[in-house]
Amino acid sequence: MAISLLNNAAFFHELGENKVAPSATAQPTGNRIVSLTTIFGAVALLVLLSNTAVNSMIDEKHVQLGELHYQISEEENRIRALMIQHEKATAPTKIEFWAHDHKGMIPAKSTAQIRVTAQHLSIGQRNGEDLMRRAEVSRRRQVDGRIAEALAFVGLNER
Secondary structure, eight states: OOOSSHHHHHHHEEETTTEEEEOSOOHHHHHHHHHHHHHHHHHHHHHHHHHHHHHHHHHHHHHHHHHHHHHHHHHHHHHHHHHHHHHHHHHHHHHHHHIITTTTTOOSSOOOOOOOOOOHHHHHHHHHHHHHHHHHHHHHHHHHHHHHHHHHHHHHHHH
């Protein structure tokens, strides 16, 4: 014997000759849950598809930005090379302009080579050594004078 907790009359109505169909007014809770789950599933699927579409558009833009960055670096390298080429081409005229107009230099009428020997170089070193010795002596004299002043001052304070 089966115990029925729900009244079947609420869910089914008789069609005649012992045929039973679901009632139009009452839907079982199972059908409601299935329909809600289907709706939520469809919404989740739409969210995933839209997320995929947006992600693919972002990736496409990222690839385009990478290509643009590469093109920009190539153009910067070309510009640098052209600037170096321009500087090399205009450097002699700039030097000549600077020498003539700013420093008052004129080109030489003839070119002569001067041979510098070790004796010429040693002359400059001797002069430099003499200057260094003179500077050292003058520094010693300054220090000696300061020490003498300090000792005199200390001597006056002790009296």
